[in-house]
Amino acid sequence: MTTPLVEARGLTKSFGSFEAVRGIDVEVHPGEAFGFLGANGAGKSSTMRMVSCTSPRTGGELRVLGMDPDRDGPRIRARIGVVPQLDNLDTELTVRQNLEVYGRYFGLSRAHVRAKAVELLEFAQLAERADDEVEPLSGGMKRRLTIARSLVNDPDLLLLDEPTTGLDPQARHLLWDRLFRLKQSGVTLIITTHYMDEAEQLCDRLVVMDGGRIVAEGSPGELIRRYSTREVLELRFPPGEQDPEPVRDLAERVEVLPDRLLLYTADGDAALAAAHARGVRPVSSLVRRSTLEDVFLRLTGRTLVD
Amino acid sequence: MTRVVERPAGAGLLLRVVPPGLYAGRARVLVERAYLVNRRAWLSLVSGFFEPVFFLLSLGYGFGQLVSAVDGVPYPAYVAPALLAASAMNGAIFDATYNLFFKIKYARLYEAVLATPMGPVDIAVGEACWALLRGGLYSAGFLAVMLGFGLVWSPWAVLVLPACLLVALAFAAVGMAATTFMRSWQDFDLVQLLVLPLFLFSTTFYPLSVYPAWLRAVVQWTPLYHAIELTRALTTGHVGWGLLGHVGYFAVMAALGVAVAARRLGRLLTA
Numbered sequence: 001m002t003t004p005l006v007e008a009r010g011l012t013k014s015f016g017s018f019e020a021v022r023g024i025d026v027e028v029h030p031g032e033a034f035g036f037l038g039a040n041g042a043g044k045s046s047t048m049r050m051v052s053c054t055s056p057r058t059g060g061e062l063r064v065l066g067m068d069p070d071r072d073g074p075r076i077r078a079r080i081g082v083v084p085q086l087d088n089l090d091t092e093l094t095v096r097q098n099l100e101v102y103g104r105y106f107g108l109s110r111a112h113v114r115a116k117a118v119e120l121l122e123f124a125q126l127a128e129r130a131d132d133e134v135e136p137l138s139g140g141m142k143r144r145l146t147i148a149r150s151l152v153n154d155p156d157l158l159l160l161d162e163p164t165t166g167l168d169p170q171a172r173h174l175l176w177d178r179l180f181r182l183k184q185s186g187v188t189l190i191i192t193t194h195y196m197d198e199a200e201q202l203c204d205r206l207v208v209m210d211g212g213r214i215v216a217e218g219s220p221g222e223l224i225r226r227y228s229t230r231e232v233l234e235l236r237f238p239p240g241e242q243d244p245e246p247v248r249d250l251a252e253r254v255e256v257l258p259d260r261l262l263l264y265t266a267d268g269d270a271a272l273a274a275a276h277a278r279g280v281r282p283v284s285s286l287v288r289r290s291t292l293e294d295v296f297l298r299l300t301g302r303t304l305v306d
Numbered sequence: 307m308t309r310v311v312e313r314p315a316g317a318g319l320l321l322r323v324v325p326p327g328l329y330a331g332r333a334r335v336l337v338e339r340a341y342l343v344n345r346r347a348w349l350s351l352v353s354g355f356f357e358p359v360f361f362l363l364s365l366g367y368g369f370g371q372l373v374s375a376v377d378g379v380p381y382p383a384y385v386a387p388a389l390l391a392a393s394a395m396n397g398a399i400f401d402a403t404y405n406l407f408f409k410i411k412y413a414r415l416y417e418a419v420l421a422t423p424m425g426p427v428d429i430a431v432g433e434a435c436w437a438l439l440r441g442g443l444y445s446a447g448f449l450a451v452m453l454g455f456g457l458v459w460s461p462w463a464v465l466v467l468p469a470c471l472l473v474a475l476a477f478a479a480v481g482m483a484a485t486t487f488m489r490s491w492q493d494f495d496l497v498q499l500l501v502l503p504l505f506l507f508s509t510t511f512y513p514l515s516v517y518p519a520w521l522r523a524v525v526q527w528t529p530l531y532h533a534i535e536l537t538r539a540l541t542t543g544h545v546g547w548g549l550l551g552h553v554g555y556f557a558v559m560a561a562l563g564v565a566v567a568a569r570r571l572g573r574l575l576t577a
């Protein structure tokens with residue numbers, strides 16, 4: 001049995017009287033890609049900051065790499081990589097200097113960081129921009145640079161807070177590819193996201209957070225099996241004209257959204273045919289595989305779209 | 307994977323007194339960073355050098371035509387060491403307030419630094435050291451100008467540069483501590499409001515004897531007064547044991563400033 005890299009029991013975080021994290025239990029094992037899935041305000045970043053030893057916990061137990069963040073913060077931080085939700089690159093330095101100076105904060109020698117920066121610039125596909133300023137870089141490039149920077153100390157554990165939020169699809173896929181490579185090279189990843197596809201792509205195991213609590217835990221596949229059906233039939237209507245009553249018994253569960261009905265069923269095509277037979281006339285319809293989005297909707301009663 | 311980790315050098319004492327969570331003994335790296343940044347922005351660095359030179363020319367020599375000597379010292383030689391101390395103060399305060407505030411509020415630089423093993427004391431000490439180096443550079447430049455104009459005649463003047471460094475360190479430390487309490491750029495008007503009268507009234511341009519007794523007592527408590535007493539005594543050669551009192555004043559000011567700044571930075575940045 002391997003010891004977990006992160007172990008939290010009843011972990012809480014309060015800001016004044018407001019409880020952002022309300023007692024969560026989490027274990028992350030070596031080599032795993034672990035996800036925190038949740039809408040804005042769920043408490044993901046607060047949790048990540050406690051794990052990365054940049055924000056003290058309010059209550060509960062927390063061990064990272066077998067150590068206590070309150071006591072061994074610097075020793076833990078020496079072995080982890082952190083990608084914060086908002087890029088905090090050093091805008092007064094060049095791309096390359098960002099990597100080199102950051103490595104120096106870890107106490108790495110000048111020669112070591114110089115070589116490491118070259119390697120990481122390659123990895124992040126930023127070699128051509130090495131001696132440019134940071135500010136004019138695109139969002140995707142800045143994100144890649146932040147990720148490259150987090151790797152400068154060869155961390156055992158990498159914490160990524162919404163690594164692809166706000167990026168265009170191409171930039172996201174490039175980032176996913178880099179993260180996938182890291183995972184394959186044995187780095188343990190903890191990722192927060194509110195993108196379902198991201199969680200399904202990258203995470204071996206995840207927890208769904210809502211209002212500072214964990215409401216479900218498992219692999220993406222397990223969660224979908226447990227909280228959803230194999231297929232989902234989406235029936236779109238002009239806003240306000242969706243009426244669940246005629247189709248209520250055609251699915252295990254019917255979800256009413258402002259512009260559509262979601263029918264959770266093992267066989268979407270059969271349900272669609274039955275709906276048509278009853279004279280239901282949606283503007284359009286779609287049969288798709290169930291996703292984590294459906295799990296989230298089921299668990300929290302809300303969509304993740306903000 | 308081999309890691310080449312440098313042992314912190316020259317940080318022995320602090321490492322032993324400060325809790326390890328707050329100090330990694332790597333303040334030097336922030337000085338390295340500041341060097342890299344300023345190497346590219348050297349113009350703003352150089353401009354700071356000219357300010358006291360202009361004051362020396364206009365007031366020391368221009369105005370000095372009307373005033374021959376103060377306390378037996380020719381007027382330019384009386385004003386020059388005061389300008390030296392004031393430039394050490396100005397350089398240090400500028401770095402420790404405006405630049406620090408920018409880095410805390412907008413660049414979020416320190417948030418990134420604190421995600422590494424570095425602690426708030428590394429930041430406070432590192433930034434204070436940079437401000438000190440910069441202040442020292444200005445002082446050295448101005449001292450060269452003074453030598454050129456023949457305004458230095460005491461061998462004690464070799465000590466004026468270290469004295470300026472101490473003064474710069476103390477102002478930087480207190481400036482940093484003050485900055486951690488600032489909420490917006492408006493608060494910096496307060497800095498101006500404090501620094502300008504310090505510059506004008508701390509016996510920079512005329513002796514303490516001009517003031518009524520109560521004002522004299524007030525001025526004698528202010529930091530730039532002590533700095534000017536120190537530099538003026540060293541360049542004109544009026545040296546006595548009393549100077550150690552001024553040194554003590556700045557040592558205490560620096561220690562308090564760094565302690566408060568480190569504590570406040572830690573709180574500010576790790577909510």
Ligand SMILES: Nc1ncnc2c1ncn2[C@@H]1O[C@H](COP(=O)(O)OP(=O)(O)O)[C@@H](O)[C@H]1O
Nearest residue numbers: 015020038039040041042043044045046047577
């Ligand atoms: N420094 C802070 N001070 C006060 N409230 C905060 C602070 N940071 C986060 N919060 C609050 O805590 C809640 C959870 O925030 P966060 O952990 O950032 O959620 P997420 O990352 O899942 O969006 C939010 O309601 C947020 O407003």
Ligand SMILES: [Mg+2]
Nearest residue numbers: 044045046085
């Ligand atoms: Mg967040």
